[in-house]
Structures are given as structure tokens and as C-alpha cells.
Amino acid sequence: MKLYYAASSPFVRKCLICAHELKVRDQIELAPAAPHPVNRDRSVVEHNPLGKIPTLITDDGEALYDSKVICEYLNSLGDGHLLPAAGPRRWHALVDQALADGILDAAVLTRYETVARPESLRWNDWIGGQLEKVRSGLADFEQRVSALAGRLDIGVITLGCALGYLDFRFASLSWRDEHPGLAGWYLEMAQRESFAATQPG
Amino acid sequence: MKLYYAASSPFVRKCLICAHELKVRDQIELAPAAPHPVNRDRSVVEHNPLGKIPTLITDDGEALYDSKVICEYLNSLGDGHLLPAAGPRRWHALVDQALADGILDAAVLTRYETVARPESLRWNDWIGGQLEKVRSGLADFEQRVSALAGRLDIGVITLGCALGYLDFRFASLSWRDEHPGLAGWYLEMAQRESFAATQPG
Numbered sequence: 001m002k003l004y005y006a007a008s009s010p011f012v013r014k015c016l017i018c019a020h021e022l023k024v025r026d027q028i029e030l031a032p033a034a035p036h037p038v039n040r041d042r043s044v045v046e047h048n049p050l051g052k053i054p055t056l057i058t059d060d061g062e063a064l065y066d067s068k069v070i071c072e073y074l075n076s077l078g079d080g081h082l083l084p085a086a087g088p089r090r091w092h093a094l095v096d097q098a099l100a101d102g103i104l105d106a107a108v109l110t111r112y113e114t115v116a117r118p119e120s121l122r123w124n125d126w127i128g129g130q131l132e133k134v135r136s137g138l139a140d141f142e143q144r145v146s147a148l149a150g151r152l153d154i155g156v157i158t159l160g161c162a163l164g165y166l167d168f169r170f171a172s173l174s175w176r177d178e179h180p181g182l183a184g185w186y187l188e189m190a191q192r193e194s195f196a197a198t199q200p201g
Numbered sequence: 202m203k204l205y206y207a208a209s210s211p212f213v214r215k216c217l218i219c220a221h222e223l224k225v226r227d228q229i230e231l232a233p234a235a236p237h238p239v240n241r242d243r244s245v246v247e248h249n250p251l252g253k254i255p256t257l258i259t260d261d262g263e264a265l266y267d268s269k270v271i272c273e274y275l276n277s278l279g280d281g282h283l284l285p286a287a288g289p290r291r292w293h294a295l296v297d298q299a300l301a302d303g304i305l306d307a308a309v310l311t312r313y314e315t316v317a318r319p320e321s322l323r324w325n326d327w328i329g330g331q332l333e334k335v336r337s338g339l340a341d342f343e344q345r346v347s348a349l350a351g352r353l354d355i356g357v358i359t360l361g362c363a364l365g366y367l368d369f370r371f372a373s374l375s376w377r378d379e380h381p382g383l384a385g386w387y388l389e390m391a392q393r394e395s396f397a398a399t400q401p402g
Binding site: 066068076094103129 | 237238239240241246249250251252253263264265266267269270273274277287289292295296299300303304307318319322323324326327329330331333334337338340341
């Protein structure tokens, strides 16, 4: 398989962490990509019209995206333990993935606003609205952090990627200050080999 | 069940179309919501920290989101025919959903840029990049439109919602001009009761 990849992308990282945990990482070759919301990477667009990464090319030559679809595919290649097959555990894992992905979407939109967009065209209310999503999302996880302990599924893996991305791009948010429970939970999660091997950079 | 709802949201429409097709529509009560990227709707945030719709409250009181998760849940309540259980048909349905959702995400971001954002802060290159995603996505579907015929799954339903949203908010794009195959396909899809009963407004 071939994965279009950038070391700074939290959504790529999510896929690689799943691949590590599912012991299929060595089946994946990385293809560097340089996606951008305005200047699109043609090598990615050829396979994924949205021009976004991660995009996975399977051994059958099929292009799979977005990260949710890729992680489900990797889960089906491995032993399937990252995505409960049915029932309440499945819905909890999927909603937690949607919430952590939503935190990431808001953080990435904030990054585009503050780095990609010309300074004179930035809108503070937009940044404020996006960062409020980040804060509300973190507060929700913090409030039920004891129920996260011991879980290893697509929901908590995505949460770990979101916290790692905040450390990487939004250190000034100091998310640990108001979320001591999450800080403790992440300390353990970040020590897993899958996380340590996929540090953003 | 209760669905936080706005008649203008294409992601809400996707859920309602699935509910119609799965014959579970009468189990859903609608709760009007007014989400906005800057001024968040507190009644939604209470259940979904991202403040986004659709958000579904199940009969057990659990909050489910985003639209992908809600549609999968509705599929599990109905007879399950909108999401193939496994194999290539599942990946095709999920990738097509991701592509059509991506077209919608790009269209909604363009709408925020051209309607919500103060005029002096708009960035033409951003609008250009988003609309290029829309066009590349439509071109991809057009190029393989014959394979869409006869399918009724989460992928093609999402595509129908995307085309309906372009008609609703981006009539000036005249998407039919360059995509005659999709125009013919959509003519038939839009006549289904599930689509006719959920016109955006």
C-alpha cells in the first residue's frame, strides 16, 4: 500500500498510529505530499480530487480517503480491535472520533487563518469561534476522562492525535492547565510505541 | 429520537434522506437549531461540544454526530441496505461519501467566506482553492457516472445532497453545463420521495 503523507498532518498520523497498533505498518510505503488549501498538490489530486492527505492507494490500486475510511480499512486488514463491530462501544468510539476530528478541523482552520491567509484578511471572530470548538471539545473529554482509561480504539487514538497536534502547533494554548485529567491520560498514551514513532515534525 | 436540524443544512438533509429510505423517518422528532461558525447555538453545544448539526439524541439519551455516524446508526435501525457490510462495495460507498462530503465542506467554507465573513476580509485565493475542490470532485463523479446508475447507498445519497446544495446556494456555478452525465443521474435521484420531501430551504 502507498500512503500520501506529510509529517505535520494529524490525520495522517492517526492512520499511521492505527497501522502500528494493528501491526500492518510495514505494509505501507510513504509517498511525501505537500497539500495546501490554495496551492493543491497534483500528485494527490490525481488519486483524490479533494487533494487532501491522507490518501491511501491499496494493493489493488484503489484510492481510499478520508482518514476515517483509511483507519477502518486498516482495521479490517489487522485484527479489527480498534473499531468495535457493533453496539454502544462502536457508537462511543465513532462519536469520540468525530469529536476529536472536529477539534482537529477547528485547529487546522485556525492554522490556515493565522499562517496561510494574508495578515490583513484575518478575522478574529472566526479564530475565536474555532478555538471555542477546541475548548468545548477538550472540556467534554476532561469531564469524562476516567471512562477513557483502558480504552484503545479509534476514538481515543484520534483524541491523542488532537492533543499531540495542539502541542505541535498551539503550544501557547497550554491545554494542560485547564485539563489536568487529560494531561495525565495523554502522558500514558503518548508513551505507546505507535505514538512515539509518529511524532509530528 | 431527536434531531437538531436546519432546513438549509446539507448534512442534516443527508440524515433525513437516509431516514426516509430506511423507513425510520417517523421515529425522528426535529429540534430547530441555528448553528453558525462564530455565534454558536448553545442548545446544540450542550449535546455536541462542536456545536454542529446534525446532532441526534437517541431514545437512550446518547448524543450521536457527525452525519456519517448518524447515518450509520439509522442504517443499523433500519434494514441496513444503505451501507454495504463489507468488501469492495463498502469501500466504494464510504469513499464516495467522503468525496461528496468533501465537496460539501468546500462549498460550505466558500459560503462562510462570502456571506458570514466581513467583505473587507475575504480572500479570493481561498475561495478559488475551495471551488477547485468542488470542480475536481464533480469531474471525478462525472467521469464514472455510468457506474453510479442503479446504486442506492450512503455514497450516492451524499452526492445527491451535494448537487442539491449547489443548486440551493451556488446556482451561478451552473454545474450541469460541464457535467451532463451527473445532470441526468441527478434528475432521477431528485425525484425519489426521500429527496422531494427534504428540499433545502
